Amino acid sequence: MIKPGEVKVMKKKLNAVKIAEFVGMCILAFIFIMPFFWTVITSLKAPNEILTWPPTFFPEKPIFKNYTDVIKKINIFRMFGNSIYIALVTTVGQVFFCSLAGYAFAKLDFRGRELLFKIYLSTMMVPGMILLIPRYVIMRELGWVDKHVSVILPFIFGNAFGVFLMRQFYMTLPGQLKEAAIIDGASQPQIFIRVYMPLTKAIVSTLFVFSFMGSWNDFLWPLITLQSAKLKTLPIGLASFQSLYGVQYNLLMAGAVLSVLPVMLAFLLAQKQFIEGIALSGVKG
Amino acid sequence: MKTRQKVNPIKKGENFWGYVFIAPNLIATAIFVLIPILFSLYMSFMKWDMINPPEFVGLANFTEKMMRDEQFFIALKNTAVYSFISIPLGVVAAILVAYVLSGDLRGTTVFRSIIFIPVTLSMISVSMIWKWLLNGDYGVVNYFLSFFGIDGISWLGDERYAMMSVILIGIWKSLGFNVVILIAAFKDVPKSLYEAAALDGANGFQKFKNVALPLSAPSIFFVTVMSIINSFQVFDVVYMTTQGGPGDATRVVYYWIYQNAFKFFDMGYASALSWIVFIIIFVFTMLQMKFGGRNQSYD
Known part of the structure; x- marks a missing residue:
């Protein structure tokens, strides 16, 4: 019913929409990934480095002591x-x-x-x-x-x-x-x-x-x-x-990483079950 | 013997085993749901601090005490604000994202997974992370905003922004849940209907409005009802980020009930409050069902 030529014209028109959608999704993905990135960065900073402005995006000298401290505390x-x-x-x-x-x-x-x-x-x-x-x-x-x-x-x-x-x-x-x-x-x-x-x-x-x-x-x-x-x-x-440890964010974020990481790994391994389970609850519920 | 033989032999023992199979569920429900409901009702007429024996006070918890409890009304108002902002915002955002991701965009499964990650995490970890991101002095959110000339907002520490911050954390956490349900719904819409709409000259927005939305109404309705129920029970994020403050800015009803029961040990009054909130949720859910049902029949 639709000739190949018409399809091409439609596709061109759609391209602008598609690009806008893709850019929108990338911004959204940034909003969802940035917090985790920042958590990891903070967890590797020295106590005085978290209190700097502007914040540093890569720790001057990454320290893993925060993690051993959390495990000790x-x-x-x-x-x-x-x-x-x-x-x-x-x-x-x-x-x-x-x-x-x-x-x-x-x-x-x-x-x-x-x-x-x-x-x-x-x-x-x-x-x-x-x-x-x-x-x-x-x-x-x-x-x-x-x-x-x-x-x-x-x-x-x-x-x-x-x-x-x-x-x-x-x-x-x-x-x-x-x-x-x-x-x-x-x-x-x-x-x-x-x-x-x-x-x-x-x-x-x-x-x-x-x-x-x-x-x-x-x-x-x-x-x-x-x-x-x-x-x-x-x-x-x-x-x-x-x-x-309310203000020691380097420690808190190390704790957050330790608690979040295994769940994320489990999610990556069993994504299908996670997502299908939720989708199913919507359809059946 | 004769009457027994009339029973279908294929269904041998089903009556007995049926009860046995559902017994664990039903007994546990009786002990941990039905008895607690009755007990809660009983307690709502009592004054009880869990140390001294309970004392019958009639309707006093619902009348004098509640009427004089200004913070309860603030908490109700806060919960209403939370619901009226977070439900429309969360559902509309989920519809838009799900619609885009149910199309043939590149990388949809990757985007879906990324948005879904917070759903799998506990609200506790999420709140800890966001409390740091939204820090007024050193938070990275303020750093990004400083590029746009917005400076030093104390997100969780300022009465004007605290509730909005809590709402946004909630939406960030639950968006993936709603999106996954709605993607499934949008994908269930038969392709032929979009094609038919295209032949009738419908543009992208019209296809979305006149085909995708009406046909996904039951799922949108489900997501909305779930959001209502959840928004009345918001607790974890408030406990972790603001503790109801600053002032009373984020003191929601569930948090106030928790404080009455487990901080002030006023079990009777806390039970009375939880009944009032239950009735409000119930009425809202019923209204929504009636309203949602009517909507569907008109489409």
Whole structure:
């Protein structure tokens, strides 16, 4: 319908727009990369060099002492360990229990299924700030304040969002698989674990990344429940680090680099899962 | 026996196992969501410092105490300002960036990844970094602005700029989230519709306005609702950068509730405040749903 000549004219017209778009994106990319660049630069400066104007873009003499100082002053590896442990345990539990419930809501025929699912889904509407205080009181009554169990247990059994995501996926899988397995004499748990679960690797890895990110970055709840330095996760550890060394930006930025770097590496390795997980939450949500 | 046989043998045990499979989720929800909701409601009628036994005060938390709490109203106003600036700004920016990145520009996946990086990081690291960038005396942002003749703004330390700074940090952190969702939406728009619009003589902007936007309305709506919910619960960035100050400039409701509960140990009053905010969020979400729904049907 469109002749080749016309296409060329259109392309020329579009070129100006394309260039403007490209320049705009480059400026945006600069706004997103510059902060990290500046963080690294600052983390390599001597204490007196951060207080110079105009700021120097390359440290006169890069020093790595800031990093060893941070490691000496706060036990950042311990915080890492705590964060990894809590996020991993919580996430594995969440993925399993969300799969289990999502499968049941999608594939098993039990009484009151639709109603229970609707009620369960409506808990997504409840804002965290309502739950904060009573959950703290419950943890205090149970004697779990300042123990890792307080930041694991409320989340390990999954949440409405995860169940919803898994249910949507299980609904796309054929029901005949189940029927065939029943005829072969498999029990319901066997059908779930052996037949259906292996088919959900893609969505499970998405949910895994999503849950891990949520747990890893959680701040207010651990801030309230975990007080001992040896129990602190990375976000609350960094927060107390900042309140102790408020103006020593060379140290703070070294701490920021140490905390940000592993997450960035994980993102670069598992970009697909990160981005697809978010995109999916928009489409399904 | 006879009635049993009427049950489809293929569905053997589904009733029982269905309940077993959802039990962990439902029991945990009962303990960590439903009971806390009821408990929170109960506490909102109490005066309780967590040391002495709770004392019933009726509606006093909602009436006398709240009415006299000037800072709560300042916090509500601050949260409203935060929402009314950050939601439109954040959503419009996300729509524009996503639209460009859903096209055939060079390097779209690289740009997308770069914009997405802050989403993966904790707000704590992000706030630490930005607090330094926005430093009034030695911050690199002021250095760049000095080329344009703008000098020495104390971004987080000046009542006039603190809220705007907090908003911009929030948008910087969450832009990638919204962009990724909207790219998926824009890419779902069938190519044939753009081609049809082009044949009808639509220019680039018209294609964007009349094809891409209406067809992506559900995702834009989703992103907006998420932004509303998040903007009412903004906390981390305030905790890390301004602690509610300077003065009361960035004291948002969640931060005020946190202070009442865990700094002043006024658990009852803090619970009452959180209910008021919950109701406000609920009303806003419902209005948005009604409004959003109506919009869609007219398109």
